[in-house]
Amino acid sequence: MKVLACVIAVVLLVAGCSSGPPAPESITLTFVRHAQSQGNASGLIDSSVPGPDLSEEGRSQAQAAADELRDKDFDGIYASDMVRTQQTAAPLAADLNEQVExxxxxxxxxxxxxxxxxxxxxxxxxFLAPVQWLDGNLAVAIPGSITGKEFNDRFTAAVAEIYDSGDKNPVAFAHAGSIMLWTLLNVQNPNDSLLRTRPLPNTGRVVVEGNPMTGWRLVNWDGITDFGA
Incomplete structure (x- = not known):
């Protein structure tokens, strides 16, 4: 009986050891496009850093977004180094008494x-080059700018920082191009047609769930929630 008990104990110990480390925890990450900037109001592309301020309409949009997002239980607020995202995040950060990172x-x-x-x-x-990125041609560069790989590596590193913060339900204020392209390049259930049929408006949102280790799934693209299996 003692021998049998020892054998059972060893089997249980081996089984426990072979189960491996726990699966990485998933988070819900909400991306919000900035409100209308003075660049948007002018109708001209402005991707410079720090870039233009929000327009008067944009400030109203930022407050409206804060009103809608206030009850989402966000535990971290992030923004790019461009003024328009930080100004869009500011009303929500004030409401939640949080700092914008x-x-x-x-x-x-x-x-x-x-x-x-x-x-x-x-x-x-x-966007001619970014469309090629979605076809897997990440080495293609926007003339005078960066390649798809450079963009994707940069944005992915920022997402990893958000994940490593320990926040479970963070919100990140970014930009139409960067949000849409990173999402479609990285989620397991992309729908590339959304870039054409549902471009993000000012304060539009994209929600993904997952983690950097096992991947991300798209759960909401500006109100669209059906992305198939």
Missing amino acids: VLPGLREIEAGWFEGTSEATAAETY
Whole structure:
């Protein structure tokens, strides 16, 4: 009986050891595009740092966003190093008595040669290279700017910082291009047509769930929640 008990104990010990480390914990990460900037109001692309302030309409949009987001139980607030995201985050941060942590990696994708050109023509100019990124061609660069790999590495590092903070339900204020492209490049259930059919408006939101180790899933794209299995 003693021998049998020892054998059982060893089997249980081995089974316990072979179970491996616990699975990484998932978080819910909400991205919010900034409110209308003076650059948006002008109709011209402005991807410079720190960039323009919010317009008067943008300030109203930022307060409206804070009113909508106040009850979401966010435990961390982040923004890029561009003024418009920090100004958009400010009303919510004041409501929640939280500090806004600035992460440069959340900044907008630099427009390069297309800086100062019309936002209306961005699909035919500024976004020609990013569309190729979605096809796997991350080595392609926006003329005068960065490659898809450089952008993705930068934004992914910022997301990793958010995850490593320990926040379980953080919100990150960023930019239309950076939010949309990073999401579609990194979630396990992308729908690339959303870039064309549902571009993020000012204060539009994207929500992902997961972690940097096992990956991310898209759960909400500006109100769209059905992304298939």
